[in-house]
Amino acid sequence: MHNVSMPNILIRSVPEQVHSLLAARAKAAGLSLQQFCLAELERLASARTAEEAVQHIRAGLSDYLEAGFEPIGPNDAVAAIREIRGELPDE
Structure with missing residues (x-):
């Protein structure tokens, strides 16, 4: 097996309070600080940004409309x- 070179991230000037908090969370999780920070970066990178979420919703709506479905209003949704x-409708 050979070692594959992985990119590195170096963060300078981390405030002591932030470092202490991350170290405490890492310890509580049974991880090294490096393992904990890597897991957090992976979680952050895998989450959609607000803009990505909007684009995803717009693409889904576009597919929905192209399939011949029409949007309905909230009153129609409640009735359905x-x-x-x-249930009987409110009168």
Whole structure:
């Protein structure tokens, strides 16, 4: 097996309070500080940004409309749910 060179990130001037908090969380998780920070970076990188989420929703809506579905308003949505549940509409 050979060693693959992995990129590194160096963060300078980390405030003592931040370092202490991260170190405490790493210890509580049974991880080294490096392992903990890497896991947090992986979690951060895997989450969608707000803009990515908006783009994902717009793409889904576009697919939905292209398939021939039409959006409905909130009152129609409530009526459909009540119909499925077998509830009578409010009068």
